Amino acid sequence: MTDSIIIGAGPGACSAALTLRMRGKSVLMLYAGGGALEKAHQVDNYPGMPAISGRDMLKIMHRQAADAGVEMKKAVVQLVQPGKKKVTVLAGNEIFTCKTLLIATGAPRKIGIPGEESLLGQGVSYCATCDGMFYKGRDVAVIGSFQEAVEDTAFLCDIAAHVSYYPEAKHDMEALDKRARVMEDKVLSLEKNGEKVMLHTEKGSRDYDGVFVLRPAVALSQLVPRLETEKGKIVIDADGVTNIPRIYAAGDVTGLPYQIAKATGEGNRAALKMAKDMDALDEGGKEQ
Ligand SMILES: Cc1cc2nc3c(=O)[nH]c(=O)nc-3n(C[C@H](O)[C@H](O)[C@H](O)COP(=O)(O)OP(=O)(O)OC[C@H]3O[C@@H](n4cnc5c(N)ncnc54)[C@H](O)[C@@H]3O)c2cc1C
Structure with a gap:
């Protein structure tokens, strides 16, 4: 210790x-x-x-x-x-x-998107390497704002069926795994929708099995x-x-x-x- x-x-x-x-x-x-x-x-x-x-x-x-x-x-x-x-x-x-x-x-x-904190452990995670395996073959979203989020997305792409990447702040995304779909719309809030998490953006709403929020803070x-x-x-x-x-x-x-x-x-x-x-x-x- x-x-x-x-x-x-x-x-x-x-x-x-x-x-x-x-x-x-x-x-x-x-x-x-x-x-x-x-x-x-x-x-x-x-x-x-x-x-x-x-x-x-x-x-x-x-x-x-x-x-x-x-x-x-x-x-x-x-x-x-x-x-x-x-x-x-x-x-x-x-x-x-x-x-x-x-x-x-x-x-x-x-820090945080409305709904994020209350859904932690219920479809929202701060750690891709810890919780990624729970989403094998499923649809996940990453809300990312730094280099590690880009790196962890590659790990999730190996596990999940589809990965959508929502950039939360400006950062270098050059190395983002090509299998991830970059979503340009700003995330406004997260909400539980049965077994899924509903992600609301300026352009509409979409359900995911899991949402990974990966920030440097x-x-x-x-x-x-x-x-x-x-x-x-x-x-x-x-x-x-x-x-x-x-x-x-x-x-x-x-x-x-x-x-x-x-x-x-x-x-x-x-x-x-x-x-x-x-x-x-x-x-x-x-x-x-
Ligand atoms: C543009 C600008 C100009 C400035 N100019 C001056 C100046 O001329 N003179 C002056 O006295 N002060 C200046 N300041 C203020 C000064 O930089 C800060 O007061 C000082 O850096 C505070 O030190 P700190 O250790 O408290 O925090 P910071 O220097 O902000 O360090 C915070 C650290 O915590 C880490 N961290 C945060 N969350 C986590 C987490 N969950 N896990 C792991 N790590 C985490 C960050 O990565 C970082 O390493 C300026 C600030 C800015 C933004």
Whole structure:
């Protein structure tokens, strides 16, 4: 079991990872992509790194983390399940466990199509490799918005009878499996229709046996059920502690200001608390 898992690889995550490593803790960073910093054309307000592009800054942060012994893995985290003795994390088709977990997933955005969340497990899935086999020889739709969705569509094309691909955002679809039918119309909502899922678009409605929603981000309510949020932001105390034991948060995901310095500061503070809590748990374990 890893000491700490961090969801994200932006400034909040990298800062926390370095602090945890310096406290002798093992760290796994699971990240979907570049996050907000990658989009910054030029950053002028971070001490020690004048006039640098966000992309270059992120590269330096990742190199520094790797040099410090942080393990990094590209994977979208779909679900976090806190337990008494460990936290279980589902990412892609892999399961990880840790003693403490930091959420550093960046600015909260409204994610999801009406009907999507209530139909999860009832014809709607976030994981093609986990649930694809349930749809052998059947009709499925993919609502995709990033490279992994394109890759997973090839896997689904091998299993399902027909695959329709609905691009949800602009992304490179060059490698999309030719067997998938690209649907240009925007998906508006999903609805249960007997055994099937009815997909409503601007141009009409169509039934599918299964709908795979493959995005580089997951709504917080879905990622960590029962996590306390306020206006979409995670509620933390001064040490980055959330309402759920062993789970901490830092960076844009806890609210304004959306700034690199705030994210790194919160990441550092949360990591110090995580290390302290893990030491206390280890001591408690020894005494029993
Ligand atoms: C165009 C632009 C310009 C900016 N310019 C500046 C500037 O000049 N100065 C400044 O201080 N700030 C600037 N910012 C803001 C700054 O980039 C953010 O405040 C900072 O990046 C926040 O860091 P973070 O670690 O909280 O989140 P982010 O950097 O957004 O990182 C979030 C991470 O979480 C990952 N993630 C999200 N969901 C999941 C999931 N379910 N599973 C796995 N990984 C997940 C993402 O892939 C990413 O790695 C700018 C932002 C933008 C968009």
